[in-house]
Amino acid sequence: xLKVEQNPLFLSMQEGKNYTIYCNYSTxxxxxxxxxxxxxxxxxxxxxxxxxxxxxxxxxxMASLDTKARLxxxxxxxxxxxxxxxxxxAVVPSNxxxxxxxxxxxxxxxx
Amino acid sequence: NAGVTQTPKFRILKxxxxxxxxxxxxMxxxxxxxxxxxxxxxxxxxYYSVGAGIxxxxxxxxxxxxxxxxxxxxxxxxxxxxxxxxxxxxxASSYSAGVTPTDxxxxxxxxxxxxx
Numbered sequence: 070x071l072k073v074e075q076n077p078l079f080l081s082m083q084e085g086k087n088y089t090i091y092c093n094y095s096t097x098x099x100x101x102x103x104x105x106x107x108x109x110x111x112x113x114x115x116x117x118x119x120x121x122x123x124x125x126x127x128x129x130x131m132a133s134l135d136t137k138a139r140l141x142x143x144x145x146x147x148x149x150x151x152x153x154x155x156x157x158x159a160v161v162p163s164n165x166x167x168x169x170x171x172x173x174x175x176x177x178x179x180x
Numbered sequence: 181n182a183g184v185t186q187t188p189k190f191r192i193l194k195x196x197x198x199x200x201x202x203x204x205x206x207m208x209x210x211x212x213x214x215x216x217x218x219x220x221x222x223x224x225x226x227y228y229s230v231g232a233g234i235x236x237x238x239x240x241x242x243x244x245x246x247x248x249x250x251x252x253x254x255x256x257x258x259x260x261x262x263x264x265x266x267x268x269x270x271x272a273s274s275y276s277a278g279v280t281p282t283d284x285x286x287x288x289x290x291x292x293x294x295x296x
Contacts, residue, residue: 170222
């Protein structure tokens with residue numbers, strides 16, 4: 070059964086600092102997604118990573134995928150308060166369409 | 181485009197009652213999904229559909245039923261509501277299953293369901 074583990078689950082960081090969120094998964098997959106969720110809101114798609122070595126960047130966020138290590142990272146550069154949210158990774162196994170989400174990383178950026 | 185719309189936004193049910201959560205998308209997407217999100221947790225896939233007339237179970241299908249008679253609509257049915265079904269339900273759609281760089285899932289605003 071596919072398991073998706075994110076760490077850390079909670080992250081408090083100061084503005085201007087860098088940090089990385091990790092997403093490990095347990096089975097073969099070449100489709101990984103990152104989403105953002107603000108409190109009480111729906112999910113917003115951030116990145117779609119479809120191949121080994123894929124790297125995507127949007128503003129202060131950069132996501133990468135290593136399918137051999139079954140690992141994706143979401144790197145935050147020079148954090149700002151507006152990035153405070155919960156970030157989820159989600160993985161689709163190679164043999165079906167059953168997307169599995171990680172538990173989420175609740176990020177708080179403090180001034 | 182309205183995107184993905186869900187109704188109702190909130191609902192309180194008594195144990196044993198039934199209801200249908202509605203989901204409609206106007207993006208002509210083939211794939212549609214139903215998820216539930218329990219407090220402080222990630223989403224869990226209940227059912228999904230790859231096109232009209234085709235549905236399949238996700239991770240947590242027990243207690244739910246779906247149908248897909250049109251491309252636009254994907255209702256989720258709860259037949260005998262139980263307290264364990266208290267959750268926020270999200271519907272989502274995508275053009276396909278992530279085979280191109282633009283195959284992101286678009287999520288609806290959610291339905292907050294409480295079963296007492």
